[in-house]
Amino acid sequence: MRLNVLKNTVLLFVFIMISFGCLAKPSTENTKQELSVSLSDSTIVVGANRTQAYIPLLKGKSIGIVANQTSVIFKTDSTYTHVVDSLIQLDVNVTKVFSPEHGFRGTADAGEVVKDGIDTKTKLPIVSLYGANKKPTADQLKNIDLLIFDIQDVGARFYTYISTLHYVMEACAENNIPMLILDRPNPNGRYIDGPILEMEHKSFVGMHPVPIVHGMTIGEYAQMINGQKWLENGVTCELTVIEMEHYTHDKLYHLPIKPSPNLPNDQSINLYPSLCFFEGTNVNAGRGTQTQFQVYGSPFLKNQEYTYTPKSNKGAKHPKHKDKICYGVDLTNEKQLNQINLAYIIKAYHATSNKSEFFNSFFTKLAGSKKLQKQIEGNLTVTEIKQSWKTGLDGYKKMSKKYMLYN
Known part of the structure; x- marks a missing residue:
C-alpha cells in the first residue's frame, strides 16, 4: 500500500516537472x-x-x-x-x-x-x-x-x-x-x-x-x-x-499555436468574426494567400487599390477565385476590434459589379438568420442593423452570465 502511494506521488511530481519545463525536451x-x-x-x-x-x-x-x-x-x-x-x-x-x-x-x-x-x-x-x-x-x-x-x-x-x-x-x-x-x-x-x-x-x-x-x-x-x-x-x-488561473475576459491573449491553417496570427483571429461572413459570398477572405482573414477581395470588386491572386497553398488547396486577380482591401494593419465590423461586407456588397450573385446559401448559415442578408440588400446602415440585435444580445448576456467562471 505504501509502495503504491509512493509510486503515484513520484509520477505526479514528474508530471509537474514536465509541465514547468524541468524535464521534457x-x-x-x-x-x-x-x-x-x-x-x-x-x-x-x-x-x-x-x-x-x-x-x-x-x-x-x-x-x-x-x-x-x-x-x-x-x-x-x-x-x-x-x-x-x-x-x-x-x-x-x-x-x-x-x-x-x-x-x-x-x-x-x-x-x-x-x-x-x-x-x-x-x-x-x-x-x-x-x-x-x-x-x-x-x-x-x-x-x-x-x-x-x-x-x-x-x-x-x-x-x-x-x-x-x-x-x-x-x-x-x-x-x-x-x-x-x-x-x-x-x-x-x-x-x-x-x-x-x-x-x-x-x-x-x-x-x-x-x-x-x-x-x-x-x-x-x-x-x-x-x-x-x-x-x-x-x-x-x-x-x-x-479552470485557468489568473485569467479574466478583458485580458489580451496571444495564441502561440495557430488554431487552424487559415488563422495564422492574432490579427486574423481578431478579424475572423467580421470577415467570415465573406465565406457566404463571392468574395475571397484571404484564403490562398499568406494573409488569411486579413484581406478580402474578388474579381468583381473594381476600383480598389489593393490586389492579390489566391493560389493553392497548404491551408487552402482550392481557394475561391484561385489564380484570378482579386481587387479588395488590406486589413493587416487594422486596429484591434472589440465588436463585429459590418462595414467590410456592406462596402463590398455596394462595390461589387455582380450583386445578384454576391450572396450564396451558406451566408444564412453563418449569420444564423435570413435577416442580415435582407438588411444589407435593403441598404440598412450598420447602426440600424446592430440596433436590431440589441434585444437578443441583452437576453443572451443575462442568460449566459450564470455560467461564467471568470470575471
Whole structure:
C-alpha cells in the first residue's frame, strides 16, 4: 500500500516537472508549429498546465482525449509539450484520440473530410469527428472511462470546435462517460456581438441560439450547453472543468499555436468574426494567400487599390477565385476590434459589379438568420442593423452570465 502511494506521488511530481519545463525536451515537430510562445499575459495558467488538479483523476482509468495541435502544456523556457505525449510518458492509459475539423495535427483544409488513422508518433488510433461522423459512436467510446476535451477555441459561433464539443458531450451523456475539460482563454472573449442564431437555421457552423461572438471559454460554453439543456432529449453530461488561473475576459491573449491553417496570427483571429461572413459570398477572405482573414477581395470588386491572386497553398488547396486577380482591401494593419465590423461586407456588397450573385446559401448559415442578408440588400446602415440585435444580445448576456467562471 505504501509502495503504491509512493509510486503515484513520484509520477505526479514528474508530471509537474514536465509541465514547468524541468524535464521534457520539446519535440522538433511542435516547435516548428510555433508562431511565438510569448503570452500577452504571462501570469495566465491554462487548464492543461494545472496538472496537480487533474492527474489524480486519470489514474487507473482508460482515457480518451479530444485534441489537436493546440492541446499543449506550456513550459517556462517558451516551449511546450503535447498533452497526449505527456500523458503517455507518465503511463496514463490513453487509448484513443478524437480529432476535430482540420485533424489531430491541424493541417487539413476548412471543410476537408478528415479520415480515421493512426498517429505516427504515439501509434494511438485517431477517430475523426469530421469525417464519417461528427458525433462519437457508442462503439468508438467503448472501454473509455473518462474523456478529456482540450482544444483552443477562438470564440466565434461558426468556428466548429464548439459544435464538436456539443456532440462529444452528448455522446458522453448517452454512454455514461464523464468528461474533463482543460480550459483555455478565449482570444475574442472581451466582447459579445452579432445576431442570435434562429434554430431553424441550425447547422454545424451554428448549433445554439447564441450570438456570433459568444464571449465564453470552452469550459464556460460547456456549462451553458448543460445548463440550457441543449443536448438531445435534454440529457446532461457529467462535466469537470479544470479552470485557468489568473485569467479574466478583458485580458489580451496571444495564441502561440495557430488554431487552424487559415488563422495564422492574432490579427486574423481578431478579424475572423467580421470577415467570415465573406465565406457566404463571392468574395475571397484571404484564403490562398499568406494573409488569411486579413484581406478580402474578388474579381468583381473594381476600383480598389489593393490586389492579390489566391493560389493553392497548404491551408487552402482550392481557394475561391484561385489564380484570378482579386481587387479588395488590406486589413493587416487594422486596429484591434472589440465588436463585429459590418462595414467590410456592406462596402463590398455596394462595390461589387455582380450583386445578384454576391450572396450564396451558406451566408444564412453563418449569420444564423435570413435577416442580415435582407438588411444589407435593403441598404440598412450598420447602426440600424446592430440596433436590431440589441434585444437578443441583452437576453443572451443575462442568460449566459450564470455560467461564467471568470470575471
